[in-house]
Amino acid sequence: MNLMRTFILLFCSTVFSFTSGNLLSQNAKITIDSDKTISVDEVFEIIKSQTDYTFLYQENLFENLPKVKVERGVIKTNTLLKMSLPAGVFDFEFTSSNSIIIKQIIAIDEATTIGEQQTITGVVTDGNNIPLFGVTVLVNQNERGTSTDMDGKYSIEAKEGDVLSFSYVGFTNQEFTLTASQTTINVVLKESAAALEEVVLIGYGSQKRKDITGSVTKVDLKELKKLNSSSIDNALVGRASGVYVVTSSGAPGSSASIRVRGITSIFGNNEPLYVIDGVPIEIGQGLGNSYYSQNSSSTLSPLSSINPQDIESIDILKDASATAIYGSRGANGVVIITTKKGSYSSVPSISLSTRGSVSRFTKEYSMLNADQFHNIVKTAYENAGSDLPEDDQLYPYGSDVNTNWQDETAQDAFDTNYYLNANGGSINGGSLYSLSASINDQKGAIYSTSFKRNNVRTKLETKLSENFRVGTNFNYSDTNNKGSNTTFYYQTIKYRPDVPIYDEEGNFGADTGGVQSNPYARVRYPSYVDSKNLMISLFGEYKLMQGLMFKSTYSYSTATNKSFRYTPSHDVFELRNNRKGTLNQSDSQFSSRILDNTLTYNKSFDKHDFNSVLGVSYTQNKSEFSSIKATDFPDDNVMVTPGAASNLSLSSGGTISGLSSYFLRANYNFDDRYYVTFTGRADNSTKFGPNNRRGYFPSGALAWRISRENFLKDIEFINDIKLRTSYGKTGSANFSDFQYATFFSSGSFYNNNNGVVSNTIPNPDIKWETTNQLDIAVDYSLLDRRINGSLGYFHKKTTDQILYRDVILETGGRSQYSNIGDFQNKGFEFQVGVEIFSNEKFQWTTELNLTTIKSKVLKLNGGYYNNLIEGESMSYFSGYKVAGIFQTQAEIDALNAASPEGVYQSSNTAPGDFMFVDVNDDGFIGDDDNDIIGNAEPDFFGGWNNIFRFGNFEVSTLFNFSVGNYLYNNNKKDLLIFNNYSSNYSTGILNAWTSENTNTNIPRLVASDPNNNRRDSDFFIEDASFFKLKNINIAYKFNPKLLEKLFIQRASVSLSASNVFVITKYTGLDPEVNYGGASNFNQGYDSASYPPVSTISLGLNLNL
């Protein structure tokens, strides 16, 4: 095994973060603990573990050297090296940058020394044209070396005849001999094995993938970016096992709901904790689910302020071992996002990309035209035995008017994006910078809906002294979003087709009986959300001694949101209420300041490897809001500001919370074989009373690299197998502040005096919700590392879940929050990546992930919320069951006769109506016949990604799927079952039951729905299992030689399409929706408020 040798390779990050200010002399003392015989590689390891030195040398240099005998005691570095390396064959020198460069002394070829030194530059990329960062570039094996920067660029002095070698962990080495004219050498390295050395970000630190003991999914960012999503949450679909992502709608700027291993909290928000460049961000400001869902229409998710193109890595922490370091906020998983960082290159790397897309709804409803509409209205009234509505009601604008509202409210949905990025730094690693700016301008498929974002970002860091490094991050974005939370589509299609856009006088036409203006007018009402986000942080990092580092980071983030919604005076509802325009304006501000201090310690000796992080973190969050409802404006266009209104009402408020925390993580491994991890965090939160303020969240993990044991060592097809398990506790405190004591707030008015009253029934015992999670998994790498993946089982039990509990009424209240529920989520996660073909001409890799989750309410202990039932999942639907359609009166009479009430379901039931199932067999349909009729939770879900490469082309296809989940197709209720003539129906209603058309499942047309066919029933609950081609991306790389003349290093074009096709039985527009994503209990609800779109994009990337 050559795993041990890889540590010697130069990793920029390692070198520069661990470089000592006190240059060790070559006389630094090395302690040998016992007499032994060791390999040269082990010598290096000893030196490395006891000094600051890193090594630069060619990978296989010492393969055949004899072992070295060392004696217990103290020896100088210099001496030890001399002992180990045969004189005359190797030479070594100590450099000023704490590297020891080891050279093989070779016979000097006179001719080559004559050549003139010149600067050789180039870019090192992988087979996918992605720049490789940190590739070791050596001249003549060991003469001198450098490494590539973030963009894969390097620059080194060499002369004709020199041999340049390129080596990188996980890739096959390559060598080139310089010819006279060459000054540029671009290298494509081929992957040699699974990226075990890949660095994975975990809380407050990083770890090599091979050393991970918990469940952490690293998202393949270059694949993720192919989705061209404007926000990162939507792009995570199908990328990671255990992570269920459902886009809320097709509106520009809409968010997605993300559940990492299921729901853990009822009042809390179940979105994961995001840590963006070290700053924890809680969706909904950590104030709980009701706050989040109430405010989701007037604020934008902080995630939408980040341009996905700025992101360098995403790691998703799932199990207790990985998330416990975030303690009370870790129960829903943690998503760690870092943005791009500068690189060690004096030459700036500038990249420019632009993309244009066009979108359309994946599917639209076909609606009745005015004639068809009038016909079914007439039939329905005849069937009901009632008089037809008066002509002025039935034909408000005459019988000739026919408006297709879908067409009248559509717009061309173009999306344009520009992104500019410059990365660079000083070659000695002293300073690094990364700057970027971007513009997104996206239009939705419905008139006036849009998402616009301007974003600037910088990351700077520099070395103040050998041991002291400081840096700063800055990210600002302003975003304007129109219509992401509207129900435009739904309102549009249902509007009566016999109303014109304008009446004869030029006023907007309107359904005289309705309360809504026509869709053409409505989409023109001013309505937007403006959001400004700022994240800044400053850090200082000081190396106290070998292996011991102190880092302090101060971060501040703030988000302001302004929501503006104006209903003009000509609106039907305004007219009816004698109002001249209504403005709803709300302003909110959230700010968070965080001080993190960490101490990291790493130590390796012999086969022992130890690293740890100890830290304290202080967080304070504040939020404020004010909202204004203003009515009666002098005009509808100019003076629409609260000050111009005749009537104002205002509400305002805010909250504050603090969290101070101590945390520790210690990893130990022996021989890369046995691993132990302990993680713990103590949180002190102001959300709880003095007795329950402190929460402790410990976790432990064990891993065993079984493939290193003798009994597996010789099995050839096994490259690596690691068994791991973890158990631990995380918490959730994601609900409104200050429930533990009595507080007074204003708003109790009396005779125009504003008084204060108590606002809570205090529960002094309120405390954290606790999630205990067990994780058992195996990570594997097989068949020459062509098959890699993991398989795991998790079991999450949440206790002390906060629910409402009734209280005695003498408290002056009815209920209070109390820790009483027990919930459970368990399931399997499976992930595999296979390199199917890999030859010079054609490569095909495929990656599949699959997750099963079952949630269950274990105990409610007298608490309640919504429709929760012990023993059931948390997201089931309840309603009546439809047995079929009554075909004859005799069937109805028979059931009525058998009913103790004399009526089976309704006295007006007639053939063509639904027959509901008498679940409790009492002879009639009552409330008790409501039953569980479906579940929004899938049996399993996942993603399947394929990458094909041939020549300069690369094709990626991402499929996502979900099986066994049900959707409440609310549209069927309004579009297929007749109620009255105030709204339009889809053409599907033409297939309604009649005595001639009996082979249908759509009930008869009847005015006022006397049988209540529209009641909640399984007619509306549909199996929404689907298999979807989520995205296909075709990229072409231009030949670098062609580009050189244009001063362009690299260029590629890509064509991609999203939501290409879907295979499903679901009859709604698209099975992949979640309109109530913000609410814990409104999952799986399809109201077609803004259907998903399919998008075709064309993108161009240039690197200067």
Added chain:
Amino acid sequence: MFTSCNLTDVTDIDPVYQISEDKVITNIDQAQTALYGTYGALIKSASYITYTPAITSMMGLTMKPGVWGGGTENSFFTNDVLSDNYYLELIYTDMYFLINNANHVITKTEILETEDSRKNEIVAEAKFLRALSNFYLLRLWGEFFDESSSNGIVLKEEPIVSANPQARASVLETYNLILEDLEYAIEYAPSFSDTFYASSLAAKALKSKVLLYKKDYSNAAQIALEVINSSDRELEDTFSDVFTKKIIGTKEAIFQTPFDNSNDRNNKAFMYRAYFGISDYYISQMENDARYEAAIAYTSSGSARNNKFNNSVYSGVPLTADTEYFIRLGELYLIYAEAVLRGDNDIDEALAALNNIRERSENTLISSTNKDEILEAIRVEKVLELGAESGEEWYDLVRYHKEGDIDINTYKEISSDTKLILPLPIQTVQLSEGLINQNPGY
């Protein structure tokens, strides 16, 4: 504070825009703000101003469920209320909410070290509100007609710190606390200046009513007379003036709630049209009374409406908001009449007080020398004068029935005397860990 402390003392915070219990009353101004909040509890929900008067008037004679009313409302009309009734829970809870806030004001203001004379006044006003609420709770849920009964109400004299249950006090203990609070209010509350706030006069008026219920008739008469003779209030010139003036420039109201067109647009008048109508009995009684037109109106479609709470105007804006007359001087005359008759057998005084009211309303005067006849005339007069207002006639029926003056079943069919009071809300009984007993018969 040092910057570093600012950075790290993140948990040393107080909530914003809300004040913790220990800081809410540290001076007189804050005590006044908390007192306003407690007053606000009178109008924040419809319990005091709409539901309580409406359900008692339905239990009594003058109201019935309105066109939108359903079974929940009707159960009061048929005097057969179940313990899970929506209104029960609402009214019971809201009244304890006020009591809890009054307790905050009382206990926290009492310990303020200040010479400010408002200190005692604020405590007195809060005690008046607590007494009012306790009296309302006792009348609805306690056996107020039997001083020896153990079925009083739960008495809260301290702010709650948790949801732990507490047993009911006896009826006598309840009366004692109510009277103790009122005596404090009589001594320390401000003298009368405004109908919206508790005053010494309002405390006397309420005390006379409490003593009447407690059957301490002589004392009730004496204190009612003090109120009548006070120069602060006098009867309106006409009966209809009471309901057209409402809250502006009134002469008669002693304690009532305000309303306005911004923060307090309560919906009382609408509720009195939609959910709570006037009873046929009341209409038939009023038909031969001079107060008929002022009390009852008819819509264009011919349906009868409670004209006492029909239309209000605030700053020129017509509203469906209205007031609640907790006590107006008119009632004091009738309390005095009954108390002086029962306690002192003073027929002349009783008749004079009764006729004072009949004279003001331009009805024929009553001339009788028979005590029982006059007692009955006073009860009937309360239906005519105070009907469809605050349900006073229901308690009169109960008191007269318990005194043996009448058989309540002559007026309302009541299945059992246990139905003379309401069942405690089921939630509170179930969660009380056996400490709170349900009323007998429920």
